[in-house]
Amino acid sequence: xxxxxxxxxxxxxxxxxxxxxxxxxxxxxxxxxxxxxxxxxxxxxxxxxxxxxxxxxxxxxxxxxxxxxxxxxxxxxxxxxxxxxxxxxxxxxxxxxxxxxxxxxxxxxxxxxxxxxxxxxxxxxxxxxxxxxxxxxxxxxxxxxxxxxxxxxxxxxxxxxxxxxxxxxxxxxxxxxxxxx
Amino acid sequence: xxxxxxxxxxxxxxxxxxxxxxxxxxxxxxxxxxxxxxxxxxxxxxxxxxxxxxxxxxxxxxxxxxxxxxxxxxxxxxxxxxxxxxxxxxxxxxxxxxxxxxx
Numbered sequence: 001x002x003x004x005x006x007x008x009x010x011x012x013x014x015x016x017x018x019x020x021x022x023x024x025x026x027x028x029x030x031x032x033x034x035x036x037x038x039x040x041x042x043x044x045x046x047x048x049x050x051x052x053x054x055x056x057x058x059x060x061x062x063x064x065x066x067x068x069x070x071x072x073x074x075x076x077x078x079x080x081x082x083x084x085x086x087x088x089x090x091x092x093x094x095x096x097x098x099x100x101x102x103x104x105x106x107x108x109x110x111x112x113x114x115x116x117x118x119x120x121x122x123x124x125x126x127x128x129x130x131x132x133x134x135x136x137x138x139x140x141x142x143x144x145x146x147x148x149x150x151x152x153x154x155x156x157x158x159x160x161x162x163x164x165x166x167x168x169x170x171x172x173x174x175x176x177x178x179x180x181x
Numbered sequence: 182x183x184x185x186x187x188x189x190x191x192x193x194x195x196x197x198x199x200x201x202x203x204x205x206x207x208x209x210x211x212x213x214x215x216x217x218x219x220x221x222x223x224x225x226x227x228x229x230x231x232x233x234x235x236x237x238x239x240x241x242x243x244x245x246x247x248x249x250x251x252x253x254x255x256x257x258x259x260x261x262x263x264x265x266x267x268x269x270x271x272x273x274x275x276x277x278x279x280x281x282x283x284x
Contacts, residue, residue, distance in 0.1 A: 030199040034216065049222065060189075062229045062243050084265060085211055109202055109206050110202060140243055148244045149244060164251060164255055171261075177266065
């Protein structure tokens, strides 16, 4: 079976196939987030997009970032979002998923976004990208990331830790409210 | 067709565009927050693609991607608790009702 696959596809073709499938998952999930009327379906499509992006990282060889993506985005953030959706679900569905397809403003927004993406396409395809390093990076070891985080970027690392602490305390205080004396 | 840097950048710019559209047209605050997450993911795809194709000798781009994930997590935690706090006060998550800072 493995040999049959090796005979049928070259490595480049397989890479392109996996990339196309993951890109389709990502784009379809994102379209679902924006266009589906029910907010809980939006949340599920968001998880689909997160998983597709994680697959892209794993395919690219950034294994650690892919795993972190699954833990933090597909695990923690999506649970938090779904929890919040359930907490504020209104009985009135028009109020909970206020998506107005009839407004003229939305079409203007769509035209603007299409223009933006077209400009990006032109820029990306016309630019000659430089390369700083020797050939393709096949795989990144976790030790490389650890060396950078605890060496050159240790201040950013500590600042991120403080940011998380402050965010957690702030979230608790905001959601719980402070009792008046 | 071989997959190169520009294919990754194209996917990420499409994702960014869809997220931007969502931020403009969605009227539910939680949905706006979700579309913000799409934008951050698009940026992260760029970082990872750069890490493979441009900055191939070091993992700096992945370090930045991880920092973006940290900031996104903090942003979601604070944003959702803000939404819940305002929901308790106004009983609505429509974005037009989130104007209580207006004098």
